[in-house]
Amino acid sequence: MRRWLAHRRLAITTAARRAARAPLSLLAQALIIGMAVALPLLLHLTVQNVGRAAGQSGADPRITLFLAAGSDAPAAQAIADRLAAHPAVASHRHVPRDEALAELRERHGLPDLADLLPGNPLPDAFSVRARDLDPAALESLRAEAAAWPGVAEALLDSAWARQLQAALAFARALAIGLSALLALVLVASAFAVCALQAARDREEIAVSRLLGASPAFVRRPFVYLALAVGAAGGTLALGLAALCLRAADVPLRALVVLYGGEFSLAGPTPLEAAAVVGGCALLAALGSWLAASAHLRRADRAAA
Amino acid sequence: MRRWLAHRRLAITTAARRAARAPLSLLAQALIIGMAVALPLLLHLTVQNVGRAAGQSGADPRITLFLAAGSDAPAAQAIADRLAAHPAVASHRHVPRDEALAELRERHGLPDLADLLPGNPLPDAFSVRARDLDPAALESLRAEAAAWPGVAEALLDSAWARQLQAALAFARALAIGLSALLALVLVASAFAVCALQAARDREEIAVSRLLGASPAFVRRPFVYLALAVGAAGGTLALGLAALCLRAADVPLRALVVLYGGEFSLAGPTPLEAAAVVGGCALLAALGSWLAASAHLRRADRAAA
Amino acid sequence: MIELEGVAHRYGAATALDGIDLDVGAGEFVVLGGPSGAGKSTLLRVMAGLVRPTAGRVVVSGQDLARERRAAPWLRQRIGLLFQELALLEDRSAIDNVRLPLDIAGVPGRTARERASAALARVDLAGRERLRPAQFSGGERQRLALARAIVHGPALLLADEPTARMDAASALAVFELLHAQCGAGATVLIASHDPTTIDDVRVRHVRLERGRIVEDRAATCPARVARPAEA
Amino acid sequence: MIELEGVAHRYGAATALDGIDLDVGAGEFVVLGGPSGAGKSTLLRVMAGLVRPTAGRVVVSGQDLARERRAAPWLRQRIGLLFQELALLEDRSAIDNVRLPLDIAGVPGRTARERASAALARVDLAGRERLRPAQFSGGERQRLALARAIVHGPALLLADEPTARMDAASALAVFELLHAQCGAGATVLIASHDPTTIDDVRVRHVRLERGRIVEDRAATCPARVARPAEA
Numbered sequence A, B: 001m002r003r004w005l006a007h008r009r010l011a012i013t014t015a016a017r018r019a020a021r022a023p024l025s026l027l028a029q030a031l032i033i034g035m036a037v038a039l040p041l042l043l044h045l046t047v048q049n050v051g052r053a054a055g056q057s058g059a060d061p062r063i064t065l066f067l068a069a070g071s072d073a074p075a076a077q078a079i080a081d082r083l084a085a086h087p088a089v090a091s092h093r094h095v096p097r098d099e100a101l102a103e104l105r106e107r108h109g110l111p112d113l114a115d116l117l118p119g120n121p122l123p124d125a126f127s128v129r130a131r132d133l134d135p136a137a138l139e140s141l142r143a144e145a146a147a148w149p150g151v152a153e154a155l156l157d158s159a160w161a162r163q164l165q166a167a168l169a170f171a172r173a174l175a176i177g178l179s180a181l182l183a184l185v186l187v188a189s190a191f192a193v194c195a196l197q198a199a200r201d202r203e204e205i206a207v208s209r210l211l212g213a214s215p216a217f218v219r220r221p222f223v224y225l226a227l228a229v230g231a232a233g234g235t236l237a238l239g240l241a242a243l244c245l246r247a248a249d250v251p252l253r254a255l256v257v258l259y260g261g262e263f264s265l266a267g268p269t270p271l272e273a274a275a276v277v278g279g280c281a282l283l284a285a286l287g288s289w290l291a292a293s294a295h296l297r298r299a300d301r302a303a304a
Numbered sequence C, D: 001m002i003e004l005e006g007v008a009h010r011y012g013a014a015t016a017l018d019g020i021d022l023d024v025g026a027g028e029f030v031v032l033g034g035p036s037g038a039g040k041s042t043l044l045r046v047m048a049g050l051v052r053p054t055a056g057r058v059v060v061s062g063q064d065l066a067r068e069r070r071a072a073p074w075l076r077q078r079i080g081l082l083f084q085e086l087a088l089l090e091d092r093s094a095i096d097n098v099r100l101p102l103d104i105a106g107v108p109g110r111t112a113r114e115r116a117s118a119a120l121a122r123v124d125l126a127g128r129e130r131l132r133p134a135q136f137s138g139g140e141r142q143r144l145a146l147a148r149a150i151v152h153g154p155a156l157l158l159a160d161e162p163t164a165r166m167d168a169a170s171a172l173a174v175f176e177l178l179h180a181q182c183g184a185g186a187t188v189l190i191a192s193h194d195p196t197t198i199d200d201v202r203v204r205h206v207r208l209e210r211g212r213i214v215e216d217r218a219a220t221c222p223a224r225v226a227r228p229a230e231a
């Protein structure tokens, strides 16, 4: 136990001494990690923020049921009852024809055009939110509702919402892809740096091995140092992301408001932050472990 | 001259020998550069592609002049003449009322809704492209045209085009910001790596200096190696970007077609490609030059 | 302590050791002599388990080294090694160099520091703990390396040219230190060109030439018994 | 060739050189003797322009070294240096180690290779061009370092303990090689504990103790004239 503790304490001291010898280099390394991680992190946060804002402003896909021209209140009630009973419908809202015109005016960017129209050509409508947002499920619900008596037309949501959803889906996929790529890059980067560090300290490693040090003894300071640099890089990424979010708040707000949403940017949750820092540290440690092991294997082969 | 050549040739040999000693580490380094550069490069290419597609599909801001209901052909001709003579107007197009309805149907995602309308409630219109796309200039042109006799309403373009423009502007700014950040990261990364390489080769450097080598003699192999790795990283970035573009072609096409555009992704021009490769090489060389110089200064101070 | 049987070693085509039979008992003091390139360093490396001989049997402290790729850590940690090129770590302080075997053995920091300081004092380098090896003269560097070889009280001390960088007076002091180690129970094997060792009656003298033992002269006056009277 | 006037050097509080006055003429062969820590290596470093003395005047080949931070490259390239710790590059082959001074001088690759091979042959290491320094024995390493020191035909050769890792026979061979350099016009200064040099009548013997010159015995039989007869 004393021996175990002494070994760990010594590894920390050794790592600290090496860090003190090349602080600039380590700082640059943490910066690089921070910048690389900041990109997918930002993308993820942006997607989440925009997605949330879109959800609040009702930008998730909806089906609009237009009633036949001149429908009366009982007919509308019949449709409302049907919608309430339908298992695939999450919620629905009755849109009187005046409101429909106002919405067309605002949300579709045709403000004063509505004034040009002779009277209000629109019928009453229902705005329906489906439980399942999958395009196929949406389409089948739309087709079913279109066949109901009293429904003149059933439309999937207007183009802009689909556009936003498509953009969000693409961005989400991109964020996931980039994160996977990034994990690889982090490991490779930590590997490259640790390989160089091991080459720099080759005499120290060789002499320690000659004097009976185990591979783990040699590896430990490298891994500890990588853990620290990785964590620092992750923290830097969080800071950078926070800075960018603040800078992007204004243009993003403008963008989202164009889509009719309310908007306020949220940073990562504590859990997300912990995952970023911990993930970076672990990936860096993995890379350095691999590099140190590779160095040891090669050195042992050369010495034998 | 012979001496000059011998020194350069030797530096290349030395750089090659060092590269051969740690090929994995250099490969990882080139990969990291490639991945880091690929991100802003992709963003830049996407913005350019989408911007071009949007331009082709007429997604740049326009002003629509709706004529008073029941305008006749001479009235329309008068407006057309005014537009042709106006210095702020780049081009204009007459949109007959039928075409306007069809466009509303397609571009605004209200396909079958038009069928619901009693007849065609829309008047004839003109679609006007301004010379100056600045929002203030657009608004002043719109206000002026709105006051013309025979014009019922002058509208700045529909929301989606403004949305797209805003998104493109934001993405463009992001690409520029990221590129600047990236240049810094590249220099810092090359610095960190070269500092480690110099530390690894400290004996070789020290002995060379003892035997009369100039600082330039010591620096040269490091700078050459960085040039090669930077260029390799830039080339990798181009390859990665090409791969991603191919992968993104389908979703992006879908996205842009939603906006009503024709679409086909174009890669970087030869000039852009050369700039990417050359830029990476030069930035890496700069970083390594700085690191090698810093190492020499420190080593000389320690030896004195 | 050490039993060698038909030990041979070839580096590629070159034969460095060519059929060595040698028994060294516990507590013996053996000097390996012979011209440059005779195989002295190679023989010491074989005994330390750093080089696996191409033929023959090597048993050190009961462990058969020819079988294993590298000596087990417990054995490595019982050996004290002084390399011909010293193998000092230039970017560590003197004391950090000396305490390395203790650090590897997991000796707690405070104890390691104290024992390393004591070892430095034994080689007459007290008070220079914080200097780097480059700040020592050639002879001082050699003593520094020697301090590292004895700091953990090894049962077997293998020293390659422990006096190469020294004048006669310092060399004598180092030999007395080695004799003291031997007297305290360690087995000592050194490779040396130093002519002063040849006349030392307290050591067993083994002479190598071209990888073979050409002379094996026992100590006329065994170290353990003789030490108090002679030193 | 070399003029020292009141040269002193202090490392922090420790005085390594303490008022050295010494004139060495072109073509002389000087051996610096003295106990470990006397300041021999420091004195050689001062002459090579590697260490700037804290006091005194150092003129080598007409250049005042005390003034400049480091010797001008042209001077550095006219000196041959053999360091006490050899300073071989372990991850370069023997020939790449030896040709280093030529590479630095900008000698084209082919010529450099040929001259390096010739230098290796002069120290009896022909045919081992492609090996690494670690694949040489201690004495061979020393000869390798010596080859590097003479490969560019330096006008001044400063060698620190050129025979420390050698038996008497190899040491003698090395001394003859140094005498040959001297005979070919080079000025040779070596630091050495080797007792064989002390009896060599062809060298000037300067003895240092605690940073001062305590003895300066001229060669009774100057090298340049004597060489053909004695070797």
Ligand SMILES: Nc1ncnc2c1ncn2[C@@H]1O[C@H](COP(=O)(O)OP(=O)(O)OP(=O)(O)O)[C@@H](O)[C@H]1O
Residues within 6 Å of the ligand: C011, C012, C014, C015, C016, C034, C035, C036, C037, C038, C039, C040, C041, C042, C043, C084, D134, D135, D136, D137, D138, D139, D140, D165, D166
């Ligand atoms: N790693 C190696 N690869 C190839 N040859 C080697 C290697 N190490 C030693 N040799 C050769 O083996 C022979 C014996 O070497 P060794 O180092 O054992 O000699 P030594 O007796 O210690 O000599 P010295 O007194 O010069 O140190 C020498 O000829 C040497 O060139």
Ligand SMILES: Nc1ncnc2c1ncn2[C@@H]1O[C@H](COP(=O)(O)OP(=O)(O)OP(=O)(O)O)[C@@H](O)[C@H]1O
Residues within 6 Å of the ligand: C134, C135, C136, C137, C138, C139, C140, C165, C166, D011, D012, D014, D015, D016, D034, D035, D036, D037, D038, D039, D040, D041, D042, D043, D084
């Ligand atoms: N870089 C340094 N920093 C501090 N002290 C030093 C340094 N170099 C040498 N010394 C000290 O200066 C004194 C003279 O050292 P020097 O290396 O010149 O001795 P030397 O005569 O060559 O001895 P040796 O025969 O052991 O090589 C010694 O006491 C040494 O400890």
Ligand SMILES: [Mg+2]
Residues within 6 Å of the ligand: C040, C041, C042, C084, C160, C191, D137, D138, D139
């Ligand atoms: Mg040897």
Ligand SMILES: [Mg+2]
Residues within 6 Å of the ligand: C137, C138, C139, D040, D041, D042, D084, D160, D191
């Ligand atoms: Mg010395």
